[in-house]
Amino acid sequence: MNAAVFWGNPMLERKQMPQSLSISQSSDPSILIELGKDWERLNSLGSPSVPGRYVGRHAIANPSSCERGVAWALTSLSMIPEADREVSVLTARREGELVGVLPLVLDETEKLKHWTLLGSRGEFGDGKGIIGRQEDQSVLGMSFAAYLTEYWSSGISDVRFEGIWANDLGMRAFCERFSESTQWKCNVTERQSHRAVYRIYPGPDGIPIWPLAVRRPMRWIDKGLESGVFHFTASRSKEEIFGNALAIRSMLKHHVEPSREMWAVGLTQRFLDYRYGKGVAPSLCQAGKLGSCVVRWKGSPIGGAMYWDYKGIRHTFWMEVRVHPEQEQLVFWMLLSKMIEEGNSQDIFEFHLPKKFEPWADGLENMASNTWSVRLDPTASRARSESMEADHSERDSVTAG
Secondary structure, eight states: OOHHHHHHSOOEEEEEETTTEEEEEEOOTTHHHHTHHHHHHHHHHHSOOOOOTTSOTTOOOOSOOGGGSHHHHHHHHHTSOGGGOOEEEEEEEETTEEEEEEEEEEEEOSSOEEEEETTOSSTTOTTOOOEEOGGGHHHHHHHHHHHHHHHTGGGOSOEEEEEEETTOHHHHHHHHHHHHHHOOEEEEEEEOOSEEEEEOOBOTTSOBOOOHHHHHHHHHHHHHHHTSSEEEEEEOSHHHHHHHHHHHHHTTTTSOOOHHHHHHHHHHHHHHHHHHOTTOOHHHHOOSEEEEEEEEETTEEEEEEEEEEETTEEEEEEEEEOSOGGGHHHHHHHHHHHHHHHHHTTTOOEEEEEGGGGGGGTTSOOOOOOEEEEEEESHHHHHHHHHHHHHHHHHHHHHHO
16 A cells, blocks of 8 residues: 555554454544543553552552543644644454554654654653553554554654553553564663652551651741741632643743743643533543642742642642742642642542652652663664665576676
């Protein structure tokens, strides 16, 4: 099949695969909306159960989360200019029921283009993969790879997956099967996660049990909040969440911000649009609970955060602190300590933050697992093919002579 024709217009291709799976491919972004309800159902089934109080501080994080949900996918796609959006959404069905989704997007820079997982950009970009039940991950990965090998590989120049969890069976099966079938080289390198993960549990009195290294600073934080000069508020209602988002953004007006900070602002705005937009079906984008918090000094916001609670994990996808550099860590701890205390009261014991805040959380151990960067490179395959062609030409020349 001509690759240029295949990707030129939105279309759907279907191929029967082993294990009674029917694989489809669509290059029309609107399919994300069409799949919304079933996508959320699958993500919920594939996500971890609520981590209890004694899950263990060093337990490996499950690769599935709210960040594989359709709301995050739509938000990530909306960050790409409409004229530059090019997607490949693969779906797997068993007897007509949707059992798996692999959303890919073309990532383009000034120097190169490569296919990657939708939503894998940014500080919470790691951990993306195949949406589906845990018990189906391996067969889904192999089936998606087999389909792409047959119908798609001739039109691919580069495939890169950043931030794959080491225990992600679906993505591992995909990479191994695709590399084996196409003879492309699979380059895998270990890297640190782009997030910080902290597990804090409450004691019998409901107060978080802090590591010894942070107990003294916590006393200063408690005194600061008790003084009345600083004021912390946490909100769940739609109106207060929007109000807090505006308050956090207002802190940035008087500061020169790097592009990635403004990217976080734009992502939050689009996420709130998909979460609360008029006509958005609750089953599409309202999994879990959204919340926000702000620390004010004499009525003015100096720190704030937006977070998403999903199955016992709090994902803080936007956090800002804007005070004198000498006070930044203090205000950060005011935010974090109260977010953890309020989260514990809601049976939330695992907290995910952008990795840039890890130095300020000195004394807390980052439990995030390392991830893998994978590049499927056709160069080696092409080199072997050219070498074989050269050998054939040389033999033909000798025979002719």
